[in-house]
Amino acid sequence: MKKIPFIISALFLVLTTTVNAHGPVRQKAEQDITINAPADKVWGIIKDFGDMSWHPGIKNITNSKANEKGSVRVLTLKSGGTITEELKKYDEKNMSYAYKITEMSTLKTITHAGAEEHVPVLPVDNYAASIDVTAEGNSSVVAWKAGYYRAYTNNNPPDEMNEEAANTAVNEVLKTGLENLKALAEK
Amino acid sequence: MGFHILKAVALSVTAFLSPIALAQPFAYITNQLDDSVSVIDTASNKVVETIKVSGKPAGVALSPNADKVYVSTPETGGFSVIDTKTGQLINKVALSAGSLGIAASPDGKTIFVADWYKNQVSVVDAETLKISTQLVVGQSPSGLVVSPDNRWLYVANRLSNSVSQIDLTKMSIRNTTIVGMHPFGIAVDKKGERIYVANVQSDDITVLTTVNLKNIATIKVNMLPYAATLALNDTRLFVTNQEDGSVSVIDTVTLKEMALIPVGDKPEGISTHSDDQHVYVANWFDGTVSVIDANTLKVTETIKTGEGSRAFGQFISK
Numbered sequence A: 001m002k003k004i005p006f007i008i009s010a011l012f013l014v015l016t017t018t019v020n021a022h023g024p025v026r027q028k029a030e031q032d033i034t035i036n037a038p039a040d041k042v043w044g045i046i047k048d049f050g051d052m053s054w055h056p057g058i059k060n061i062t063n064s065k066a067n068e069k070g071s072v073r074v075l076t077l078k079s080g081g082t083i084t085e086e087l088k089k090y091d092e093k094n095m096s097y098a099y100k101i102t103e104m105s106t107l108k109t110i111t112h113a114g115a116e117e118h119v120p121v122l123p124v125d126n127y128a129a130s131i132d133v134t135a136e137g138n139s140s141v142v143a144w145k146a147g148y149y150r151a152y153t154n155n156n157p158p159d160e161m162n163e164e165a166a167n168t169a170v171n172e173v174l175k176t177g178l179e180n181l182k183a184l185a186e187k
Numbered sequence B: 001m002g003f004h005i006l007k008a009v010a011l012s013v014t015a016f017l018s019p020i021a022l023a024q025p026f027a028y029i030t031n032q033l034d035d036s037v038s039v040i041d042t043a044s045n046k047v048v049e050t051i052k053v054s055g056k057p058a059g060v061a062l063s064p065n066a067d068k069v070y071v072s073t074p075e076t077g078g079f080s081v082i083d084t085k086t087g088q089l090i091n092k093v094a095l096s097a098g099s100l101g102i103a104a105s106p107d108g109k110t111i112f113v114a115d116w117y118k119n120q121v122s123v124v125d126a127e128t129l130k131i132s133t134q135l136v137v138g139q140s141p142s143g144l145v146v147s148p149d150n151r152w153l154y155v156a157n158r159l160s161n162s163v164s165q166i167d168l169t170k171m172s173i174r175n176t177t178i179v180g181m182h183p184f185g186i187a188v189d190k191k192g193e194r195i196y197v198a199n200v201q202s203d204d205i206t207v208l209t210t211v212n213l214k215n216i217a218t219i220k221v222n223m224l225p226y227a228a229t230l231a232l233n234d235t236r237l238f239v240t241n242q243e244d245g246s247v248s249v250i251d252t253v254t255l256k257e258m259a260l261i262p263v264g265d266k267p268e269g270i271s272t273h274s275d276d277q278h279v280y281v282a283n284w285f286d287g288t289v290s291v292i293d294a295n296t297l298k299v300t301e302t303i304k305t306g307e308g309s310r311a312f313g314q315f316i317s318k
Helices: A003-017 A039-046 A161-185 B004-018
Strands: A027-035 A058-063 A072-077 A082-091 A097-104 A108-110 A115-120 A124-138 A139-150 B024-030 B036-042 B046-052 B059-062 B068-073 B078-083 B088-094 B097-106 B110-115 B120-125 B131-136 B141-146 B153-156 B163-166 B174-177 B182-190 B193-198 B202-209 B215-220 B225-233 B236-241 B244-252 B256-262 B267-272 B276-284 B286-291 B298-304
Touching: A027 A072, A027 B153, A039 A139, A039 A161, A139 A161, B024 B059, B024 B068, B024 B267, B024 B276, B046 B088, B046 B141, B046 B298, B068 B097, B097 B141, B097 B153, B110 B141, B120 B141, B141 B193, B153 B182, B153 B193, B182 B225, B182 B244, B182 B256, B193 B225, B193 B236, B202 B225, B215 B256, B225 B267, B225 B276, B236 B267, B236 B276, B244 B267, B256 B298
Parallel strands: B059 B097, B141 B182
Antiparallel strands: A027 A139, A058 A072, A072 A082, A082 A097, A097 A124, A108 A115, A124 A139, B024 B036, B036 B046, B059 B068, B068 B078, B078 B088, B097 B110, B110 B120, B120 B131, B141 B153, B153 B163, B163 B174, B182 B193, B193 B202, B202 B215, B225 B236, B236 B244, B244 B256, B267 B276, B276 B286, B286 B298
């Protein structure tokens, strides 16, 4: 009976031999910030889906209609390139909205596994996000959440389009945006 | 190295470990970003165990007598088998890279695994864990469900916007029909009369007859309906709206949405307790499970699980 642990280990060694291939896994990012300003004021800065001047990475923005489901905005980035987003949910009462990326321009083209790959300006796929403001007395908490896949949808991604690249880029967008929002609201 | 050795070892392991105090039923929640499965004792609604499962576990199915949980692992391309009595991972089955949707037949003899990339469903013998056949279906097959009489397997083909009906006596496709945009989760009623398909892109549910795939209704729900389950003797259908953070409740007689229940962020997998009254919802973003009372249509509990709780499939033992 004492041999059993060894048998189990040996067995698992055999059984754990698996195919060396990876299916994409949905990733998430969340950044929260506490702002020393009333929720109304903070919400007032971000509430227009067509105005993202509060984010330091955005050069300019155009949008199709007011704050209603289906409104489309095109963000032109300071670093170059565009991101098109569609408003999917708007909740004035709860100070929150949700949107999806529907289109992005290409940052660069690389060759990977013998094929040409377009790396989008934000290296993600199927990106959806929501932002909401919650009052906490005279201050407020803003939560910005995103769910997405890496940009490369097949197996064995290149470095520019893997999960790490996606997570790093998204967290940077959320973090720099919220920090600037805090600076603007606390002015 | 045969299966018999494994069985013998599994038996020895069972004999060695003190069995966990089991009070059925249990809910098995795959935490994809944590590489684990949370085991919830539904009597206390507490996580009683967390089982390490590598390969980014996503889909889940239970054997009919609840002695095993099958968990698809897309990253390692296959599925893992957990012995529910010991809470041990007892086997890993290698299939192909895009393994996601998984279902067990009600007679316990077969496990079906959909491959997202290869447009096929692997049919695996539950006893030997060997592939008996592979069925070519539509593009990016995702949700799978078997009719209660073991006669048909239904496959939601996400990128083909269709559902395939497979005759399990002949192991061939009998019929394929177009549904809404990007069907994902799929549920069948207890009587085996209707199937309900959640279409993630058209934000609706397609209701089909089980035998002829006749379209009975299309019901509008909310943003990104992901999966569905029935409760209260098939009179209510509960649908997770992933991007809306809610569950739509549909009256299956009028075929209309009768309530919308806020749950956690990005709800995905949904299953009904064996009491036919409580519905469990895995909230992917929050890493929690919401418990809904189908009578009061209220969330009665929220249980902390792990990162990226998906639980795509039938995850509560009967």
